[in-house]
């Protein structure tokens with residue numbers, strides 16, 4: 001499949017408004033403004049577009065949940081927090097194709113009846129904020145946003161809001177809290193943000209890549225979009241490949257692709273001709289899969305079949321030098337650091353899991369510790385306000401499931417049995 | 426109380442780490458910074474000025490390098506909320522410094538994709554060169570070494586960020602000591618920046 005989202009990202013000055021309009025940009029918005037909002041939602045529903053932020057929820061349906069007759073203002077929030085470990089696709093779109101995102105935001109606002117969109121960028125993306133703000137000004141100066149867009153009577157503003165370093169701010173209800181100037185901690189649901197969201201008003205929250213697909217659906221039609229991928233997994237998809245491959249990077253293709261093709265064809269194969277040990281297919285929150293599972297289709301449904309998830313399509317590749325206990329410890333450090341502290345099982349449990357993993361990795365663990373890990377993990381998963389808890393235990397549980405022998409060897413031999421020269425030992 | 430029968434609360438458990446810090450110098454925004462903040466506050470409905478707390482704290486940090494107790498009180502006054510509400514935000518987000526830091530805060534990404542490509546060795550090398558541990562500032566006040574979690578640049582691993590803002594990609598562990606020297610000599614110009622930004626025009 002030829003790239004459509006990223007086709008122009010390598011062009012110098014390709015991110016400017018002139019370049020974007022020159023390649024037919026903002027035509028999707030023009031078309032949308034000629035339709036009724038409900039017709040726009042119907043088109044997005046017909047395309048089968050599923051959210052690219054992690055859960056794969058149908059976007060058209062999400063928009064439909066926003067009440068039409070609310071007396072309160074409505075909001076669209078674009079989730080540009082991009083902090084799932086292994087994920088680095090959204091900032092490519094924002095830096096190199098920002099007007100595509102704005103067009104998607106404007107169409108989304110029109111569809112749900114919002115007049116303001118906030119793009120919530122993660123704190124570490126200050127250069128991205130500068131790009132977005134400059135391009136927002138350029139678009140406003142030419143009347144692509146602001147008052148009475150294209151003479152249609154539709155008013156809409158877009159603001160880039162930057163967080164300050166918190167993974168949990170990517171969780172949709174925590175994102176709203178953060179945008180309201182509070183700690184990024186999740187809210188109890190229901191009510192769902194579609195009904196009670198930002199400032200207590202109906203709100204749609206969509207990922208950057210999701211919104212970037214919307215203008216394409218308007219210009220090329222829902223059938224075109226659906227035909228790009230397997231059934232129920234249509235459209236173009238960005239994959240982030242990192243870890244032990246020759247050519248890490250962001251690659252765009254359809255969801256017909258398999259994990260094997262992504263590693264070998266796009267990622268250039270395993271670094272230094274070594275052998276593959278395990279793959280995390282959808283960001284650190286998704287269970288690891290083994291080399292005999294990599295013929296799985298890298299689609300929402302294909303990876304569920306393989307016992308994992310597409311998540312944010314962040315493929316982290318590990319070669320045979322990687323210790324799986326070390327991997328679990330590394331990721332548990334992340335989750336312990338990022339736990340927002342609201343739910344006790346997650347706040348205390350991640351800390352405890354990290355301590356157990358550390359002692360096993362150092363060779364000070366016992367066989368019972370391995371069972372204790374599984375037991376503590378099962379007291380976190382499903383017992384928290386947001387899916388962070390499930391995410392945090394996925395690496396531990398899946399490495400114990402597939403590599404229990406490696407955990408046992410650490411205990412038996414009293415040392416890390418798989419040290420690597422790229423670690424500080 | 427613990428949520429698991431085998432869980433004991435020992436010292437070193439993950440309990441509240443709230444501590445009172447010395448007050449520091451009095452703080453007020455410069456008029457230009459105050460104007461910038463008011464401009465940003467127009468992005469939010471007037472009754473939700475609190476949304477501008479994070480931008481306000483960034484401006485504090487730009488102005489005085491870290492966020493002190495007087496600054497927290499000043500932000501609360503300007504925004505129209507309580508100092509506790511501002512403190513809540515400062516203590517939660519990783520990018521706010523609650524004490525003075527070195528001229529260059531060197532933040533090494535430690536998460537999986539960077540670690541697989543040698544991030545642990547980058548940190549060890551910098552730590553050895555400066556003779557300080559993670560979280561410390563060197564005696565000259567030039568460098569503070571920190572670890573951070575995934576920056577969203579895993580294809581350019583290992584990555585380093587300086588002063589919350591400036592990216593440095595593909596840092597080979599064996600050259601990490603040299604990075605410090607070039608930072609000292611030429612400041613942030615020594616860093617590669619984000620390749621997407623650099624190749625833009």
Ligand SMILES: Cc1cc2nc3c(=O)[nH]c(=O)nc-3n(C[C@H](O)[C@H](O)[C@H](O)COP(=O)(O)O)c2cc1C
Pocket residue numbers: 050051052053054055056057059079080081082083084167168169170171172173205206207208210211386387388391
């Ligand atoms: C802990 C946690 C972190 C998340 N981080 C992100 C993120 O960084 N970016 C993102 O788009 N979605 C993230 N999500 C998913 C969002 O909650 C939400 O599902 C998504 O933004 C919805 O957009 P979509 O329907 O377009 O995918 C996260 C979820 C959880 C539980």
Ligand code: FES
Pocket residue numbers: 085086087534535536537538539540574575576577578579582584
């Ligand atoms: S793991 Fe370091 S940038 Fe993602």
